[in-house]
Amino acid sequence: MQPTRGLPSAAERPSEQENRARPAAARPSQFTTISGRPIGRLYTPEDTTGLDYVRDLNDPGGFPYTRGIHPTGYRGRLWTMRQFAGFGTPEDTNARYKELLGNGGTGLSVAFDLPTLMGRDPDHPLCLGEVGKCGVSIASLADMETLFEGISLSDITTSMTINSPASMIFAMYLVVAERQGADWRKISGTIQNDILKEFIAQKEYIYPPRPSMRLITDVFSYCAREVPRWNTISVSGYHIREAGATALQELAFTLRDGIEYVQYGLDAGLDVDEFVPRISFFFNAHSDFFEEIAKYRAARRIWARVMRERFHAKDERTLKLRFHSQTAGVSLTAQQPYNNVVRTALQALSAVLGGTQSLHTNSLDEALALPTSEAVTIALRTQQVIAHESGVANVVDPLGGSYFVEALTSDMEREALDIFRTIDGMGGMVAAIEQGYPQKEVAESAYLLQQAIERREKVIVGVNDFVAEAEERVPTLYIDEAAADRQLTKLEKVRRERDDDRVQRALDDLRAVGAGVGNTMEPILAAVRAYATVGEMCDALRDVWGEYEEVPVV
Amino acid sequence: MHKIRVVIAKPGLDGHDRGAKVIARALRDAGMEVIYTGLRQTPEQVVAAALQEDADVIGLSILSGAHTKICPRVMELVRQHGLDDVLVVVGGIIPDVDVPGLEAIGIKGIFRPGSAMKDIVDFIERNVRARDAV
Numbered sequence: 001m002q003p004t005r006g007l008p009s010a011a012e013r014p015s016e017q018e019n020r021a022r023p024a025a026a027r028p029s030q031f032t033t034i035s036g037r038p039i040g041r042l043y044t045p046e047d048t049t050g051l052d053y054v055r056d057l058n059d060p061g062g063f064p065y066t067r068g069i070h071p072t073g074y075r076g077r078l079w080t081m082r083q084f085a086g087f088g089t090p091e092d093t094n095a096r097y098k099e100l101l102g103n104g105g106t107g108l109s110v111a112f113d114l115p116t117l118m119g120r121d122p123d124h125p126l127c128l129g130e131v132g133k134c135g136v137s138i139a140s141l142a143d144m145e146t147l148f149e150g151i152s153l154s155d156i157t158t159s160m161t162i163n164s165p166a167s168m169i170f171a172m173y174l175v176v177a178e179r180q181g182a183d184w185r186k187i188s189g190t191i192q193n194d195i196l197k198e199f200i201a202q203k204e205y206i207y208p209p210r211p212s213m214r215l216i217t218d219v220f221s222y223c224a225r226e227v228p229r230w231n232t233i234s235v236s237g238y239h240i241r242e243a244g245a246t247a248l249q250e251l252a253f254t255l256r257d258g259i260e261y262v263q264y265g266l267d268a269g270l271d272v273d274e275f276v277p278r279i280s281f282f283f284n285a286h287s288d289f290f291e292e293i294a295k296y297r298a299a300r301r302i303w304a305r306v307m308r309e310r311f312h313a314k315d316e317r318t319l320k321l322r323f324h325s326q327t328a329g330v331s332l333t334a335q336q337p338y339n340n341v342v343r344t345a346l347q348a349l350s351a352v353l354g355g356t357q358s359l360h361t362n363s364l365d366e367a368l369a370l371p372t373s374e375a376v377t378i379a380l381r382t383q384q385v386i387a388h389e390s391g392v393a394n395v396v397d398p399l400g401g402s403y404f405v406e407a408l409t410s411d412m413e414r415e416a417l418d419i420f421r422t423i424d425g426m427g428g429m430v431a432a433i434e435q436g437y438p439q440k441e442v443a444e445s446a447y448l449l450q451q452a453i454e455r456r457e458k459v460i461v462g463v464n465d466f467v468a469e470a471e472e473r474v475p476t477l478y479i480d481e482a483a484a485d486r487q488l489t490k491l492e493k494v495r496r497e498r499d500d501d502r503v504q505r506a507l508d509d510l511r512a513v514g515a516g517v518g519n520t521m522e523p524i525l526a527a528v529r530a531y532a533t534v535g536e537m538c539d540a541l542r543d544v545w546g547e548y549e550e551v552p553v554v
Numbered sequence: 555m556h557k558i559r560v561v562i563a564k565p566g567l568d569g570h571d572r573g574a575k576v577i578a579r580a581l582r583d584a585g586m587e588v589i590y591t592g593l594r595q596t597p598e599q600v601v602a603a604a605l606q607e608d609a610d611v612i613g614l615s616i617l618s619g620a621h622t623k624i625c626p627r628v629m630e631l632v633r634q635h636g637l638d639d640v641l642v643v644v645g646g647i648i649p650d651v652d653v654p655g656l657e658a659i660g661i662k663g664i665f666r667p668g669s670a671m672k673d674i675v676d677f678i679e680r681n682v683r684a685r686d687a688v
Contacts, residue, residue, distance in 0.1 A: 114567035114618055126594065129623025130567050203569025203593055243572050330572075334667040367667045369619075369649055443575050450576050454670055463668045476649060479619060552592035554578045 033288040034458060035246035036448065043403035051406055056301070060355075060396040064304035066297050066409065068355040069320040073396030074387075080358035081383045082159060084326065086111030086136035087370050088483035089490075090146035093136040097151060099373065103380060107189075109159040109360060110147070111135035112169070117204045119165040119538030122487045132483030134370070135161075139487065140494050140533045144172040145179070154182040158189040159234070159324070159358075164206040166193035167215050167521060168537045171528040174227065190231035190280060190324070193219060196257040196429055197236045200438045201243035203550070206538060209430045211545040215520055216261065217268040220275040222521040232275070233261060234282045234324060240438075241284035242330045244446020247291045248412055250284060252419035253429075253438050255302055259420070260429040262311055276307065277317035285351040285359075286328040287343060293399060294408035296323065296354030302413055325351035326360040332367040336462035337474050340364040345382050352386055353399055359383060369476040436553055443553065491533070498531040506530045507540045514544040558682050560611040563591040563600040565628070566620040573645055574615035580671035581613075581678070597624060601631040604640055610682045616646040621656070629659045641681050645669065 031039045040047075051057070058064065061071035070076060083100055085108075086093045097108055112135040115127040121139050122131045131137050138144055148158075153176065162169040170191045177187050195212040198205045205212065216233060223232045237245075237254030245253065258279060265275050281299065286292055303321035307313040327347040332340045341364050348361050361379040363371030371379070387393055399405045426432040433439070452458045459465045506527035513523050520541075527537050562578045564571055571593060582588045589607050591600060604612050612632070616624060625644060632640060643663035644656065653664055663677050 114620075118567045120567070126567055126596070128566070128627070129620030130618055133619035134568075198569075203571060205569075243570070244576075332667075368647065443572075446572050447576050447579050450580075450671060454672060460668075464670075473650075478649060478651060481622070550592065552590050554575050554582070554588070554590045 028457065033247065033291040034286060034449070035248060035288065035291060035445075036452070037246070037248070037291065043407050045403060047403050047407040048410075051410065056410070057400060057406075063308075063319060065300040065320055067397035067400045069300065069322065070396075073355070074352075074393035075396075078387050078393060079352065079356050080107045080157070081105055081380060081387075082107040082109045082324065082358045082360055083376060083380055084109040084111050084159075084161065084360045085376065086113070087134075087477070088132040088136065088479055089486050090136055090138065090143045092132075092483065094147055094149055094151070096373065096376075097147075100376070100380070101151070101156070103377060104384065105380060107157045107159065107358065108151070110161065112160075112162055113137045114204075115139075116165070116169070116534055117162065119168075119206050119534055121533050121535030122484060122491055124535060129481075129484075131487055133479055137483065137487045138169065138172070138534065139491050140531050141172050141175055141528050142490065142494050142531065143487075144169075144176050148176050148180075152182070153177040153180055153187055159192075160190070161192045163192050163195055163198050163202075163204055164212070165534050165538050166191045167219055167524050168528065168534050170219065171521065171525045174525065175528050184227045186229065187227065188229040188231070190234050191219070192236060192282070193233040194236045194257065194282075196260060196433065197239050197254070199433045199548075199550070200240055200253060200257075201245070201442060202239040205548050207541065207545045208548045209433060211514075211541075212548075213261075213264050213430065217264050217270070218520045220265050220278075221268065221270055222519055223278060224270065224274050228278075230278065231280045232278045234280050235261065236282040238282050238284045238326055240442060241286060241328070243442050244449065245442045246445050247286065247288065247295050248415050249419070249438075249441055249445060251295050251299055251302075251412060252416040254281065254283070255299060255306070255416060256420055256423050256429050258303065259306060259310070262307075263428070266311070272307070272311045272313045273315035273318050276311075276313060277315060280357075281321055281323040283323050283325050283351075283356075284328050285325045285347040285356075287331050287347060289346060289350050290405055290408060292347070292350040293354045294405055294412050296325075296351070296356065297397075297405070297409045298412040298416065299323070300355070301409070302416055322357045324358040324360070325354075325356040327351075327362045329362055329366060332362060332364075333460065333463050334367040335471060336468055337364050337368065338472065339462055340367070341378060341382065344379060345386070348382055349386055349390070349392065352392055353397075355397065365474050365476050368474070370479065372475055372477045374475075436551065439550075440553055494531055494533070502530040503527070503532045503536070506532055507536060510537060510540045511544055514541045555683075555686075558586040558611065558678065559589070559607060559609045560586050560613055560678070561589045561591060561600065561604045561607055561609040562613045562615065563595050563603065564593050564615050565595050565597060565600055565624045566616055566618055567594060568616070568618040568620070569593055570617050571615070573617070574613075577613065577615070577645065577671065577674060580675060584675040584679075586678070597627040597631055600628060601635060601637070604632075604637060605635055609640060611641045611643065611678055614642070614644045614646075616644060616648075619647070621646065621648060622652060625656055625661055626659055629661070632660075639685055641678065641685070643674075643678070645674070
């Protein structure tokens, strides 16, 4: 965009000091985003010189998709309102799903408990107190059958937040779908299956990085053949951000993770336009409104350019970055919890203005516990108000052309590319993780932000300012040990009733493929059909691959 | 005055270590000696670390809800090993209803979301110095 003639330049306009109506002490001396990015007082055409509309923005649906991947935006179809849920037993969670679908939710999103996420059966000693606490407990196919009882997998899409044991859980889903009579070629959904961000941030890893990457590329090639509409990976910045990263670090590390997966897929012999269209992304929707919007826009532009320039992709679907978003759990406060509804609404609005394909809104009570059904309903209603009342879904990329948003988008793109160069220089993301680089960067940012909050350079309403004399109490969900007891009983029953020889043969096959060559999905599917447990399947691969242990950095 | 020695531990299966790491740095910057155990430590490993490191304080970071099982086990081991004078504090998502139970088994400080680093530092200094003065 060219500067418009006749406007005063920034230098000619009144300065910040001259304009200041309130005493200086009441306002910060420097204005920064929550990520610490300095922000100017005013953005003008001068900040967007060098930006070429067709080359850098283009209409929505046109390369490089800065303004969105669909020409019609949300007019054609609203984003999917997908609420992440899971707790206790598969029976408990099945009831919550039926309620969410009954309330107008348009997709399911499964939260698993920590034993499931870590590939351990509920009776493992390390699972003390963890079964069914942070999500639903799934130990075998029997649990998966219960989880989706009465829900037609042909008619809904399901997202499953599962990483290290993603292949095992996905195989269970496929078998349930098959038994319902659903066609694998038509069903759709997503598995998170993103191990790199586990090493960087959430730390739910089992195996070392390189065999972990093999599990993922095996899913890529299996799905390209058998489950072509499945989203094989959701490359996630969400957790990187929650662990303390800035918006820029979230953007850069996530997209660089995406590049790593593409490279590994190519190295495994896949064609870029065959598997990359099924790669999707998952970003955080944090509190700094415009920085978030710029982040999503920059993400689309970077991905399109990298896929075309670095990987010579031709298929438009390869170039288009699709993403899910979730409001920032870390921004929720235990103090004055009703304020969280407002935070979540603003964060959700930024994701919508940034063109998200699906969205989860957090519940007001999540700094205290897993959410109650009432709190989840308010969170879903928040999305419905944005979609149907605010009018923002009527127009595509309404902030496109804003001097501020465009300048921020370009800055974030440029700075992310700098971080790519650093990581490339280390030998790629797997190598950077092995050197502890992103882990250290994230921990550093987390500490800097906490210091800024304690110095009150960043105000958190109800926590370090506007503190209430007496704290309001909200009802919370309490998950007792009963779910764990029920799961242990059920696990015993599954082990008693299945054909143990068949299980052992399947696990031996899995070990053999793990130690050798071949696609791990085939033996995993066979083990699932024999009712092998998540723990047993993960142990079979632990036997051949070992476990990863990070060097703790503080 | 001796340097206060703190073992910061993440027991259980959860890997969300932002809080544990931020607190570890804050305590270190406040002049304490901090030993961070890393992830997925059993109660046995945590108490063994406290014993070996001659810790004044054990700080547990638990966000998953597993505190109901982990904290009693840690306190049992603390007593078994004669570490009764070690200050045990916990940080994380602890529902109101669980607070009296944790206090009853001897958890001295419970720090929930929104706790300031400074308050945690002050709490530890005050309690360790008070113990040393006895």
